[in-house]
Amino acid sequence: GALPVADSSKSITDSSAKLKVDRILITGNRKTKSYIIIREMKFKPGWYTPAALLAENLKLSQELVYNTNLFSEVKLEPVFKDSSAIDIKVTVKERWYIYPTPQFQLVDRNFNEWINVYNADLNRVIYGAKFAHYNFSGRRDQLRIFLLNGYARNFAASYISPYSNRTLTEGFSIAASFTQNREIAYATSPGNKLKQYNNQQQFVRNVFSASASYIARKGYFNRHSYVLLFTYMNVEDSIVKFYNPSYFNSAKPFREFLDMGYNYSYLNVNNVNYPLTGKSFGFSVLKRGLGFTGGTNMLQLDVSY
DSSP states (O other), rough: OOOOOOOOSSOOSSOEEEEEEEEEEEEHHHHHHHHHHHHHOOTTTTOOOOGHHHHHHHHHHHHHTTSSSSEEEEEEEEEEETTEEEEEEEEEEEOOOEEEEEEEEEEESSSHHHHHHHTTOGGGGEEEEEEESSSSSSSSOOEEEEEEEEEEEEEEEEEESSSSSSSSSSSEEEEEEEESSSEEEEEEOOOOOOTEOOOOOSSSEEEEEEEEEEEOOSSEEEEEEEEEEEEEEEEEEHIIIIIOOTSSSSSSSSEEHHHHHHHEEEESSOOOOOOSEEEEEEEEEEESSSSSSSOEEEEEEEEEE
């Protein structure tokens, strides 16, 4: 919330004196909306900030804006208008947000094996493109698209909008993917090695998934997310008929299940990519399947500090 309104009769030399922030002047943000930058700052137009904490709040605001990963450079400077009022000048340099990446992946362990054993067979490669936009509408929203074909297929799209309400405290994400494989690990041998089944003529495993999540971040450092993920998976009939009848713990060659998850994270560090000071804490729980018995049932807990 806003800081208490200052008593204008107090001098700036008083330890309890406060400065009024008249304006926040932002330059360098050609794509990013100004309110996304202001949202991450400890200053807002019309707010009062303790004069004794001005330098500390400028440093913290610089770190918060930089930690959005939208900018390669962030600079904050106070512009004193008189003894009780300031403007905050913000200068940013935006990163490059658009990354189209061509893909060429070998199925085999290395290039030599592909050349010498399989004679550079183009049927044993995965090709296509990945596209990512890390600031799609200027609101720190991310769009990703995967288009991969060949020995395996992966068509996927995801969109994350962390600020979808007027107060910029709530967001959402949606995603969907369809994956097909010509090779599948159906069991492990006594030597703890994977047993592989492959079919060069058709795909032996198909997976469709779709997810949606709700994101809440009301302050600067705490983030909550709630996710629902639906998955449908099927395999070639011969997998459950001959190779591993327990593959799905069922006679059916398909399985569908629902994942429900919650994640909490506290992140207060000087640099999210290379943190040297600060603290981070995370907790997540994932439940697969609606019950606690039966063929689809998993509970996963993760804690990090």
